[in-house]
Amino acid sequence: MVFFNLMRDYHLHTSYCRHAYGEMSDFIESAIENGMVEICFTDHIPLPDGFDSSHRMAMEDMEKYVGQLRKLRQMYPEISILIGIEADYIEGYEKFIEEFTSLYSLDLVIMSVHFIKDWPNNQWVFSFSYTEETLPKIYHEYFTAMYRGIKTGLFDVVGHMDLIKRPNHPVLETNREDIEMILDAVHRQKMSIEINTSGLRKTIAETFPAPGIVEMAVKRGITMTLGSDSHIPPQVGFQFEDVLRETGKFPGLKLARYQKRKVAGVEMPVFMG
Ligand SMILES: [Zn+2]
Ligand SMILES: [Zn+2]
Structure with missing residues (x-):
């Protein structure tokens, strides 16, 4: 199909973000081969004071990152190439994010919660395995941080929304109210939610967020984007057809197209035999 x-x-x-492999041109060629009409590069934003520097771009790389993508746009007219960034929402970094993202003419800013202020183990989102807390409380803290991030208005798309989930502990079972709070906030803020297929390559074996959450988002009229979270070129468009086949069953699914941080259009899936 x-x-x-x-x-x-x-x-x-x-x-560029020091833990993914492959040049930009390799990703573009893989995208063309895998049938993409558009791609958005979203390397990890640099953060002040060398925070988590081994997993993200350096401050001085950003000019090169944007410059190289502009050149590649000329070299590959057969595919649309957007310039984006995956920005961490961490409480206390709001001013930095606001200033940094306004310095460049970006098409898209994904908001991701990878770190939570005051959590153990360098605030890493998976620190909870080192705590005594129960999972629903940990889920709740994660979604509370996400809610704060959404309310800042600094981001366009919520990335891998239920990244925190552990196998056999579905967030909807214990934290439905948190999910509803997030979806309502996304809707009010006119953001989109990403269907991130990287979970299908991991033990959790489902998308971020889970299909049940995607369905709730679609019902609320929230627009979605698709993201493979590729860290090597062959992963571009990872399992998009399968995911579209499933989510396409939710009536009213709308996929947002972005340009210069605005929704440039909305598309519904068209199935061809
Ligand atoms: Zn991420
Ligand atoms: Zn990512």
């Missing part, structure tokens, strides 16, 4: 005109991968990492 082919999905006409919908293959836009809005979540790609390159070697």
Whole structure:
């Protein structure tokens, strides 16, 4: 089955962020091969004071990152190339995020919660395995941080929304109210939610967020984007057809196209035999 005109991968990492492999041109060629009409590079934002510097771009890389992508746009006219960034929401960094993202003419800013202020183990989101707290409380703290991030108005798309989930502990079972709070906030803020397929490559074996949450978002009229969260070129568009086949069953699914941090259009899946 082919999905006409919908293959836009809005979540790609390159070697610029020091833990992904492959040059930008390798990702572009893989995208063309895998049937993408558009891709958005979203390497990890640099953070002040060398915070988590081994997993993100350096401050001085950002000019190169943007400059190189502008050149590649000329070299590959057969595919649309967007310039984006995956920005961490961490309480206390709001001013920095606001200033940094306004310095460049970006197409898309994904908001991700990878770190939570005052959590153990360098505030890493998976620190909870080192605490005594119960999972629903940990989920709640994660979604509370996400809610704060959404309310800042500094971001366009919520990345891998239920990244925190552990196998056999579905967040909807214990934290439905948190999910509803997030979806309502996203809707009010006119943001989109990403369907991130990287979970399908991991033990959790489902998308971020889970299909049940995608369905709730679609019901509320929230627009979605697709992201493979590729860290190597062959992952571009990872399992998009399967995911579209499933989520396409939710009536009213709308995929947002972005440009210069605005929704440039909304598309519904078109199934072709
Ligand atoms: Zn991420
Ligand atoms: Zn990512």
